[in-house]
Amino acid sequence: MSDASWLTEFPQMDRADLLTIRKTLDGAYREFSRSYGDAIETFFNPLLMFLVWFEKLLLASPWWAIIAIITILAYTATRSIKLSLGVIISFSLIGYFGMWDNTMRTMSIILVCTFLSIALGIPIGIMMARSNRVQSIVTPILDVMQTMPAFVYLIPVVMLLGIGKVPGVIAVIIYAIPPVIRLTNLGIRLVDPEVLEAATAYGANKSQRLWGVQMPLAMPTIMAGINQTIMMALAMVVIASMIGVKGLGQPVLKSITNQYFTLGLLNGLAIVALAIIFDRVSQAYALRSQRHLKGGHNA
Amino acid sequence: MKKIIGAAFVLAGVIGSTHAAEACGTVTIADMNWSSAELIANVDKFILQEGYGCEAELIPGDTMPTGTSMVEKGKPDVAPEFWSNSFSAALEKGVKEKRLRVAGDSLSDGGEEGFWVPEYMVKADPSLATLKGIKANVKLFKHPEDPSKSAFMTCPAGWGCQITNANLYKALKLEEAGFELLDPGSAAGLSGAIAKAYERKKPWFGYYWAPTPILGKYKMVKVDFGSGIDAEHYKACIGQADCENPKPTMYPPSPVKTVTTEEFASREPAAFAYLAKRSFKNAQMNGLLAWMEENQADGDVAMEYFLKNNEATWTPWVPSDVAAKVKAALAKL
Numbered sequence: 001m002s003d004a005s006w007l008t009e010f011p012q013m014d015r016a017d018l019l020t021i022r023k024t025l026d027g028a029y030r031e032f033s034r035s036y037g038d039a040i041e042t043f044f045n046p047l048l049m050f051l052v053w054f055e056k057l058l059l060a061s062p063w064w065a066i067i068a069i070i071t072i073l074a075y076t077a078t079r080s081i082k083l084s085l086g087v088i089i090s091f092s093l094i095g096y097f098g099m100w101d102n103t104m105r106t107m108s109i110i111l112v113c114t115f116l117s118i119a120l121g122i123p124i125g126i127m128m129a130r131s132n133r134v135q136s137i138v139t140p141i142l143d144v145m146q147t148m149p150a151f152v153y154l155i156p157v158v159m160l161l162g163i164g165k166v167p168g169v170i171a172v173i174i175y176a177i178p179p180v181i182r183l184t185n186l187g188i189r190l191v192d193p194e195v196l197e198a199a200t201a202y203g204a205n206k207s208q209r210l211w212g213v214q215m216p217l218a219m220p221t222i223m224a225g226i227n228q229t230i231m232m233a234l235a236m237v238v239i240a241s242m243i244g245v246k247g248l249g250q251p252v253l254k255s256i257t258n259q260y261f262t263l264g265l266l267n268g269l270a271i272v273a274l275a276i277i278f279d280r281v282s283q284a285y286a287l288r289s290q291r292h293l294k295g296g297h298n299a
Numbered sequence: 300m301k302k303i304i305g306a307a308f309v310l311a312g313v314i315g316s317t318h319a320a321e322a323c324g325t326v327t328i329a330d331m332n333w334s335s336a337e338l339i340a341n342v343d344k345f346i347l348q349e350g351y352g353c354e355a356e357l358i359p360g361d362t363m364p365t366g367t368s369m370v371e372k373g374k375p376d377v378a379p380e381f382w383s384n385s386f387s388a389a390l391e392k393g394v395k396e397k398r399l400r401v402a403g404d405s406l407s408d409g410g411e412e413g414f415w416v417p418e419y420m421v422k423a424d425p426s427l428a429t430l431k432g433i434k435a436n437v438k439l440f441k442h443p444e445d446p447s448k449s450a451f452m453t454c455p456a457g458w459g460c461q462i463t464n465a466n467l468y469k470a471l472k473l474e475e476a477g478f479e480l481l482d483p484g485s486a487a488g489l490s491g492a493i494a495k496a497y498e499r500k501k502p503w504f505g506y507y508w509a510p511t512p513i514l515g516k517y518k519m520v521k522v523d524f525g526s527g528i529d530a531e532h533y534k535a536c537i538g539q540a541d542c543e544n545p546k547p548t549m550y551p552p553s554p555v556k557t558v559t560t561e562e563f564a565s566r567e568p569a570a571f572a573y574l575a576k577r578s579f580k581n582a583q584m585n586g587l588l589a590w591m592e593e594n595q596a597d598g599d600v601a602m603e604y605f606l607k608n609n610e611a612t613w614t615p616w617v618p619s620d621v622a623a624k625v626k627a628a629l630a631k632l
Contacts, residue, residue, distance in 0.1 A: 015600075019594060019595060022595050023595065026595075030498055033495070033498055033499075034498050034499055037495070037498075037499055038499070048443075048444065052444050052445070151487060154487070155487050155488075155491045158487075158488060158491030158492065158495065159491055159494050159495045159498065160495070161495075162443050162492060162495050163443070163481075163483050163484065163488045163491065163492050164443050164444055165444065241456075241484050242484040242485035242487065242488055243483070243484050243485065243487075243488040243491070244481065244482055244483050244484040244488050244492075245484065246482070249484075250456045250482065250484070251456075253455070253456045253457055253484065253485070254456040254457035254461075255457070256457065257361075257363050257456070257457030257458060258363070258457050259363065259367065
């Protein structure tokens, strides 16, 4: 009977062996964090200093100045009175409900995360679009980044870098960067080969083709990727606050544990408001630059 | 032919389980996500299942959601390790309204809360075991984001201990000493921060509690405030968010209870009697937790280890016929 037990039960690894593997790997990670932790921390120190400085700047600036700057940015990007009014109203409400400081903290970290994601993501996307081999390597990595539960890599990162902003930024970027990479890749690959052929016929070299033909034509898709990146970065705010990133995530966590539904909803809505403003502004800006491009083309 | 035999087996199974159900019925046990609670939940599950013939089922959940669900929905039936300090008002109300019943102490010594520093720091400078010494060496505990300040790591946002921490922070004049409250965000963030400090032998000062695998694994020293325990003041003021004039006090032992729903207690008096007796000493629990940590064991494996090696502890919890049944089932594992 016991000989045939592998038919009914999965022949699984001996518990002792599994334990040895688990302990060895954990031990190796501890060893790694002990010997390289300080060096890695020093490497990220400029980023931390910048994050702290940027947050302090946003917190120290008078509220009306911040609203004015954001409104002006929104208006120049979109030329829409409606959206500018929306910015003023939502930020006033955020301040009125006592969420100003936390919103500034969240905004500072999300802005940095978005810029870093775009700065890293678009070049990776371009590389993926140019080489099928890079694409076949990067795609599964992106899959892991998007589906791996955040705490699996968060706590090792905390052991390496401590709690606070830098691990938070790393976690947010890991989760939020895939869309911009994927859609940059897709957008460039979708550019009509005949258009490229025409560009080659006019004597355009590789980089002229990339920056003059492929990127502008791929722009709408890339912008959709950036939009998704912003949304996902904001969605990670709560997870980031679980490793000590201050901001709107903290009151959300607090309200979850204490069942303060209204507090949770208010802070959640503040996150949504930030997301919508970021998104509308970036989308409208992209649309306007596209229209301009098309107008020039037709003329 | 095969089909008929299969059907007979299924039928036998159904009959068998209804028999068991008649003896006790279905019991749902809250399986909270820290090691000691996991261990106790698994011990309860095994004993109720094998000894009392219950259909025991574990339901994952944290203190707050579990407590609320027990009051509002009557599920799960049993919370085996309930730190009642963080839920005291609702627990009292639940007991008064005959929705909950407190069976007994899961940890007879109670939980131990406090402000801790790593042992290696105290070995290097024994004065760090007292608050006076900590304040004199405030520069050691650098704030990660602002080197000009010092950090005291408090308890995660929204937990009951966040209130007690904030009040003691005021009472102990930590702010004047140069400390700033640093929120780790979650239990995982807090233990990760301790692990990071410990692995690199760096200074750390903050709130934690025992028995926990973290304090089993990383030796820490509880800082003496030099104030003794003022349980009255703790309850009346330190534990309240609107405490106006907090005075220094050490943490009194926090009650750790086994809580069941009233419905379960009246339906299953025999099982309830077991839960009322089932209780661990902190020293024993620390040992078990250290074993779990050492072997990366989950609650299931640790339950087997505990029941097999500590017969003298658990047999007095149950009548002898139940103990015999549990032993027989253990032998089959």
